[in-house]
Amino acid sequence: MLALAPDASSAQVARKLTSPAKWPTLNASPEALWGECQGSGSKPYLVGIDLRTPEYACKCSCPSRKFPCKHGLALLLLHVGGQGQWGSAELPETLQTWLDGRQTRQERAAQTEPAPEKTADPAAKAKREKARAAKVTAGLAELHLWLQDLIREGLHAARTLPYRTWDAQAARLIDAQVSGAARLVRQIPDALQGEGGETLLVHLGKLALLCEGWTRRDSLEDPERLQLLTALGQPLDTAALLAGEGQAEEWTALGFIHQSEGKLEVRRTWLRRSRDGQMAALLDFAVAGRGFPAPLPLFFSGQLDVRLVPTLYPQRALLAGVPEWSADGATPVLPPLSVADLHRHYAAALALNPWLDFMGCTLGPVWLLPDPPEAHDLHGHAVALRTADVFLLMAYAEGKPAMLLGEWNGRDFEVISVMDALPLPAHGADA
Template identity: 50%
Template sequence: MNSTRRNYVINEFKVRFTLSSFLDQLTADAALALAPDGGSAKAAQKLARPTQWPTLAREGDVLWGECQGSGAHPYLVGVDARSAELASKCSCPSRKFPCKHALGLLLLHVAQSGAWQRATPPSDLAKWLEGRTARAEKAAQLPSDVETDPAERAKARAKAQAGGDRKKTAGLEDLELWLSDLVREGLQAARARPYGDWDRQAARLVDAQLPGVARHVRQIPDLLHDETGEALTAHLGRLWLLTQAWRHRTTFSELERADLLSALGAPLDRASIPPAAPRTWRTLGFVQEEEGKLHVRRTWLLGDEREVALLLDFAPTGQALPPPPPARPFQAAVAYAPSAYAQRAILQGDVTAATTPLPLPSGTLTDLQSRFAAALALNPWLERIGAFVGPAYLNLDPPQLCDADGHAVPLGARVEEADVWTMLAHAETLPQTYFGEWDGRSFTPVGTVAADTQATPDPRAAQGAS
């Protein structure tokens, strides 16, 4: 089963069953859909043999066991399915989540293979489970006076915002001086800096409640190898623009301030977004990446009025991302976040199946840059837009998306030759309509689309680039 299919299987599985019955209704396909990559899925299937598990146990919605590896002592494995954030813990050295041992434990449970017992987890796993419970309870709690008194709530929010603004102001003023020094010293001096310099500056920005700016600082070392310096100059200019925008934020409209805060890394207040009416949507595909200690997934949707919506999901390392929307057309309420350029959105309420075909927007290579420029004019912090291009075809050498008139744009650096071959095979040498991400420099195909069929996501996009 490929990675795209895995994600759709786990999504449809979770739509059908409640969390309380997750383990009892789990299927092998849904378990394998949790695998971080194909190698982990294959390794888990090899481990799903009772002879390698001297202990198999369950307590409520918690599975645990001992898996005998090559060492003298078996690995202690646990899976916590008590909430939507299914998590696992294993004493093995793997940095993948879930690891092959946790997946193997789930597969054994599905098959009801081996001698399972009802037993309390050992102390190491019990401590981990208690910590997860305590964190969940703490996140759900509010001080009683703030919870019941609207005036106290408003006062607490205003105080928290004022404190956060002071931190942001100090952090951006520090960044402004740092950028000035960096430009004055020149490109060669920047290349000689140790990586610790970039990490320390990023850490200061995180402390100033500016995680979005910190992410841009961490990206600087990747741009230092370009001899022209164009990419680095544009990147530093974007950072400088953020410092100046914060100074003049009081002159911005409400939507412009929302875009600025999003660029700085402020979390989206989902509760404040007005409810939307249910409509028909289809999933165009998704891209999954790792940013530091976060898993990030961008899911692109097409609405019945030809509009595009972007769902963003995040999960810390060690936790599973929520399931994406189903592959087939569906009915759901999709509400856009406040922005001068409506693109990011959230799902509200339940998702139900739909059969209504959706018309496709048109798009050509020649107007790709003008569309991006129009979007940037509304929101200068956009890093990418979703765009339809077609009819077009893929070229291998150099990797490009081309049209019949001789226009071409480069493919994104994360699109590898093997993935281009896969898309070429799907296209069967015929021009296609592609949907993908355009960042002003390169096009990353997310999937091929047709007006009367479902989107076919690009395998590379579904698996995520590392």
């Protein structure tokens, strides 16, 4: 239910509203939930949830513009948690009118004949693609010249430049329809912190490689070209990737992470293929104020038709069809991965995709330490952790070595899930 929250603050407040004392009225039927939530005013808010559709549409008399609002989320949490005294009273007239209107609109949509498909004009399409390519070429040529000037003036001088320098260059790249390059330019201030300038030089190298790759795009193999276009910010052709018959294999959902990118909310769900340990990330997007689809059940194995994007280092994936989950939800046995293995795997991944932002992987068994937040493996090697609450992670680990699911970017490890580790070898045995 919390995965439906439009943002983290709504989920947090909804948890606080799950006290039955705040709900003088609670009612449930096969089609809907409804109740009254006492707010700061004298009159309680009237809340309704439509259970007939997967998105659990919500209507509330509160002034919030978020869907679902905190009261709708709290009503759902109360119901799935079995909290409070639930009756079966009839819906109030306002909520019944809302439900009837939703059903009428759905019936009209089902009866409406689809508009005839427009036949694409190959000549017009080729003309548009040529114009777009010319715009990208001009934008990246200007970027390459700008990078040369930046290097010629010296990396130390870059620290003295105002933020509007980076924002202006990023805006020009947006106009050239290369949002991926614009994102890298906006990240330059984060790379100015190092004393020696190595981080900044590596970051500028990624941008220079984008410019070089675009000029040689016609000589690249399909996986290389797709990787380049994705790094530049061109949208993925999901229809082509989902076309045709796929193959269902056993995958396990290990965890998911939420991030905000401006007005867009992104959820990455990490899957692991049982056959070979291949990691795959499913992306869900939601405009601020809208919820995500229901999440996949964690630690359940199932037959999933997962389509990996065919790049040199495949990581992003799409899900075709409906998953078939097994009855038991046992946590998968994860092979150990030391810190040295983590660095080796990441180096191999960068060799295939130099624009890789992060690598999804499991790490462990490791001990978690709070100050500074670090994970130490059995060999005494450590990686820094990027987490808001390392003590919460330590509580999940219960003071024992644990396996971590997370994203490694070459500098720090962002923990997504904490799982039990394999039993440690007996004293004196080979680790």
